[in-house]
Amino acid sequence: MLDRTTDLKAMLSDPSLLEARAYVNGQFIDGDDGTFEVTNPARGDVIAKVADLSRAQIGKAVDHAFEAQKEWARWTGKERSQVLRKWFDLMMENQDDLGKIMTAEQGKPLAEAKGEIAYGASFVEFFAEEAKRVLGEQIPGHARDKRILVMKQPIGVAASITPWNFPNAMITRKAGPALAAGCSFVARPASETPLSAIALGVLAERAGLPAGVFNVVPTSSSSEAGKEFCENPKVRKLTFTGSTEVGRILLRQAADQVMKCSMELGGNAPFIVFDDADIDAAVEGAIACKFRNNGQTCVCANRLYVQDGVYDEFAEKLKARVQQLKVGDGLAEDDVDLGPMITRDAIDKVQAHIRDAKSKGAKVILGSDQEDLEGNFFKPAIVTGATQEMDFATEETFGPLAPLFRFTDVDDVIAMANDTIFGLASYFYAKDLSRVWKVAEELEYGIVGVNTGLISTEVAPFGGVKQSGLGREGSHHGIDEYLEMKYVCLTV
Numbered sequence: 001m002l003d004r005t006t007d008l009k010a011m012l013s014d015p016s017l018l019e020a021r022a023y024v025n026g027q028f029i030d031g032d033d034g035t036f037e038v039t040n041p042a043r044g045d046v047i048a049k050v051a052d053l054s055r056a057q058i059g060k061a062v063d064h065a066f067e068a069q070k071e072w073a074r075w076t077g078k079e080r081s082q083v084l085r086k087w088f089d090l091m092m093e094n095q096d097d098l099g100k101i102m103t104a105e106q107g108k109p110l111a112e113a114k115g116e117i118a119y120g121a122s123f124v125e126f127f128a129e130e131a132k133r134v135l136g137e138q139i140p141g142h143a144r145d146k147r148i149l150v151m152k153q154p155i156g157v158a159a160s161i162t163p164w165n166f167p168n169a170m171i172t173r174k175a176g177p178a179l180a181a182g183c184s185f186v187a188r189p190a191s192e193t194p195l196s197a198i199a200l201g202v203l204a205e206r207a208g209l210p211a212g213v214f215n216v217v218p219t220s221s222s223s224e225a226g227k228e229f230c231e232n233p234k235v236r237k238l239t240f241t242g243s244t245e246v247g248r249i250l251l252r253q254a255a256d257q258v259m260k261c262s263m264e265l266g267g268n269a270p271f272i273v274f275d276d277a278d279i280d281a282a283v284e285g286a287i288a289c290k291f292r293n294n295g296q297t298c299v300c301a302n303r304l305y306v307q308d309g310v311y312d313e314f315a316e317k318l319k320a321r322v323q324q325l326k327v328g329d330g331l332a333e334d335d336v337d338l339g340p341m342i343t344r345d346a347i348d349k350v351q352a353h354i355r356d357a358k359s360k361g362a363k364v365i366l367g368s369d370q371e372d373l374e375g376n377f378f379k380p381a382i383v384t385g386a387t388q389e390m391d392f393a394t395e396e397t398f399g400p401l402a403p404l405f406r407f408t409d410v411d412d413v414i415a416m417a418n419d420t421i422f423g424l425a426s427y428f429y430a431k432d433l434s435r436v437w438k439v440a441e442e443l444e445y446g447i448v449g450v451n452t453g454l455i456s457t458e459v460a461p462f463g464g465v466k467q468s469g470l471g472r473e474g475s476h477h478g479i480d481e482y483l484e485m486k487y488v489c490l491t492v
C-alpha cells in the first residue's frame with residue numbers, strides 16, 4: 001500500500017457530504033452494532049467508521065418506509081417529478097465531491113468516479129420525467145354493461161442490496177424508478193462502499209424527499225439485511241445487483257413471501273471480432289469494455305474471440321494499447337486509467353485464472369510481471385491461446401485480464417459464446433449486414449453491443465437472460481418493476 005493516509009474531508013468542498021451515520025426516516029442515526037471500517041483500496045488506510053445497523057434497526061427503517069409510502073403515493077406524478085429533479089440537480093452540483101468520496105472508498109480513478117456520478121444521476125433525471133407518465137388503460141368491456149379499467153399503482157416498500165463496483169449508480173438505477181412510481185425505498189449498500197450511498201441520503205434530504213421515503217441502512221452483516229428484507233411482510237419488492245450465487249440465495253429467501261424480485265447478476269460477456277471488423281475500432285472497444293472499472297463490471301468482456309484472419313493483428317494492437325494504460329491511485333494522480341482492485345481476494349481470482357490458463361497451454365503476452373506490486377494494484381494482463389477448457393471460459397474473472405480465443409467459423413463462435421449459464425452482455429465487431437443480423441439474433445444475451453464496447457445508458461432496458469438475472473433496469477420499461485397492475489371491472 002502507498003504509505004499515505006486519506007484526509008477525505010479536507011478534499012471536499014462540502015465536507016458534510018462525508019456522512020458515516022445511517023439515514024433513516026429523515027434522521028442520521030448511529031448503529032446499535034457499533035461501526036465498521038471503510039478502507040481506501042489504493043492505500044489501505046481507514047477512511048471512515050460507518051454506523052453498523054442491527055437487523056432490528058433495519059426493520060424499523062422498513063416500518064418508517066411503510067408509513068411514509070402511503071402519503072408519497074398520494075403525491076401527483078408531477079410533484080414527485082419535481083423533487084426527483086432537484087435530487088438530480090444536487091447530484092450534479094456535487095459531482096466532484098461525490099466522485100472523490102467514491103474514489104476513496106472504491107478505488108476507481110476520479111474521472112471515472114465522476115463519470116459514474118453523472119451516469120447514476122441520469123437515472124434520477126430520466127425517471128423524474130417518467131413519474132408523470134405512469135398511464136393506465138380503459139379496455140372495451142366483454143359485455144354491454146361492463147367497463148374495464150387497468151390501473152398502475154406503486155408496489156409499496158422496495159428494498160435494495162447493491163454491490164461495491166458501482167456504489168452510486170446501482171442504487172439510483174433502482175431508487176429512481178421506485179420513487180417515481182410512488183414506492184418508498186430502503187437501500188443496503190455494500191459494506192466496502194457505504195459512503196457514496198449515505199451521501200445520496202444527504203442530498204435526498206436537501207432535495208425535499210419526505211422523511212422515510214428514501215433510507216440508507218449500512219450494516220456489516222449482509223445476510224441479516226437480506227433476511228430482514230425477505231422476511232418482513234412490509235417489504236413488497238427486492239431489487240439486487242451482485243453475484244448470481246447471492247442472487248440465488250435471495251431468491252430462495254424471497255420465495256417464502258412470493259416477493260417480487262429484480263435481479264441484475266453475474267455475466268460472462270463474449271467480445272467477438274470478425275475478420276471484416278474495423279480492427280482499430282475493435283481494439284478501442286475492447287479497451288473500453290474489458291478495462292472499465294478495472295474489469296470489475298458485470299458487463300465487461302470476459303472472453304475475447306478473434307477470427308483467424310485478424311487474430312495476430314488484433315493481439316498485437318491490443319497489447320500496444322493496454323501497455324499505455326496507467327495503473328495508480330486515482331486520488332493522487334490525474335492521468336490514472338486503472339485504480340486498485342477492490343480487495344486482495346479479487347486479485348487472487350485474476351491470478352488463479354492466469355495460472356489455470358497457463359497450465360492448460362495459454363501464453364501470457366502481457367502482465368506476467370506482477371511481483372512485489374503494492375497493495376491492491378494489479379497490472380492489466382493479456383493471454384493468447386485461450387480455450388473453452390480454461391476457467392475464465394465459464395467463470396467471471398471480474399478483473400483486468402483479457403483472454404484471446406481464436407475461431408474460424410461463425411456458427412462455432414456463436415456456439416462457444418452461448419456456452420455459459422450467463423446471458424447478460426455480449427459484443428461483436430463486424431460490417432457485413434447479414435452477419436450482423438445473424439449474430440445479433442443468435443447470441444443468447446439480454447444485451448448485444450454491435451461495433452461498440454459500451455452499452456450502459458439510462459434510456460435502454462439493461463438486464464440479463466438465463467442466470468444473469470430477472471427484470472430490466474433503465475428505459476421506460478424500468479418503472480414497471482415497481483408498479484402493480486390492477487384490473488377493475490365496472491358494471492354500469
Ligand SMILES: NC(=O)C1=CN([C@@H]2O[C@H](COP(=O)(O)OP(=O)(O)OC[C@H]3O[C@@H](n4cnc5c(N)ncnc54)[C@H](OP(=O)(O)O)[C@@H]3O)[C@@H](O)[C@H]2O)C=CC1
Nearest residue numbers: 162163190191222223226242243246264265266298396398
Ligand atoms: N452483476 C453485477 O453487477 C455484479 C456481479 N458481481 C459478481 O459477484 C462476484 C463477487 O462480488 P461481490 O461484491 O462479492 O458480490 P456479492 O454478490 O457477494 O455482493 C453483492 C452484494 O450482496 C451482499 N451480500 C452478500 N451475501 C449476501 C447474503 N447472503 N444476503 C444478502 N446480501 C448479501 C454484499 O454485501 P457485502 O458487501 O457485505 O458482502 C453486497 O452488498 C464478482 O466476482 C462478480 O462475479 C459483483 C458485483 C456486481
Ligand SMILES: O=C(O)[C@H](O)CS(=O)(=O)O
Nearest residue numbers: 166241296297298299456
Ligand atoms: O454492475 C455492473 O457491473 C453494472 O450494472 C454495469 S453498468 O450498468 O455500469 O454498465
